[in-house]
Amino acid sequence: xxxxxxxxxxxxxxxxxxxxxxxxxxxxxxxxxxxxxxxxxxxxxxxxxxxxxxxxxxxxxxxxxxxxxxxxxxxxxxxxxxxxxxxxxxxxxxxxxxxxxxxxxxxxxxxxxxxxxxxxxxxxxxxxxxxxxxxxxxxxx
Ligand code: AMP
Ligand code: ZN
Numbered sequence: 001x002x003x004x005x006x007x008x009x010x011x012x013x014x015x016x017x018x019x020x021x022x023x024x025x026x027x028x029x030x031x032x033x034x035x036x037x038x039x040x041x042x043x044x045x046x047x048x049x050x051x052x053x054x055x056x057x058x059x060x061x062x063x064x065x066x067x068x069x070x071x072x073x074x075x076x077x078x079x080x081x082x083x084x085x086x087x088x089x090x091x092x093x094x095x096x097x098x099x100x101x102x103x104x105x106x107x108x109x110x111x112x113x114x115x116x117x118x119x120x121x122x123x124x125x126x127x128x129x130x131x132x133x134x135x136x137x138x139x140x141x
Pocket of ligand 1: 099
């Protein structure tokens with residue numbers, strides 16, 4: 001099966017075996033490996049084999065395969081490492097904290113007060129504003 005690739009992309013190099021990784025799983029559409037900058041022990045990544053930068057361009061079946069691989073890894077992390085919680089996190093664009101523009105899902109084990117800045121307090125939104133945005137999105141779905 002052929003996939004889009006980008007010769008300058010670090011994850012394409014991992015997919016191609018040009019640079020090493022601690023590979024956990026691989027199938028025809030995905031690979032999973034350990035993150036080299038773990039926020040907590042067991043932090044790992046489920047990555048599309050093909051080079052699709054973000055969620056807007058990746059084919060839905062490939063995104064589904066990346067999610068299925070993330071689920072397998074998450075199950076192993078949960079049963080073997082027993083973290084207090086796990087976030088599956090997928091960032092798109094620099095404002096979302098994406099540093100590698102090759103689609104991936106983080107399997108991120110969590111502990112209380114681990115300092116990972118992903119959780120937020122509830123702050124009720126303005127109903128009219130929510131509805132206005134809702135109408136714009138509904139119109140393009
Ligand atoms: P993001 O910021 O969501 O794009 O996540 C990119 C992740 O890739 C970060 O958590 C990095 O630690 C991780 N990463 C970057 N280079 C490598 C590498 N060579 N092997 C494993 N993980 C990597
Ligand atoms: Zn790539």
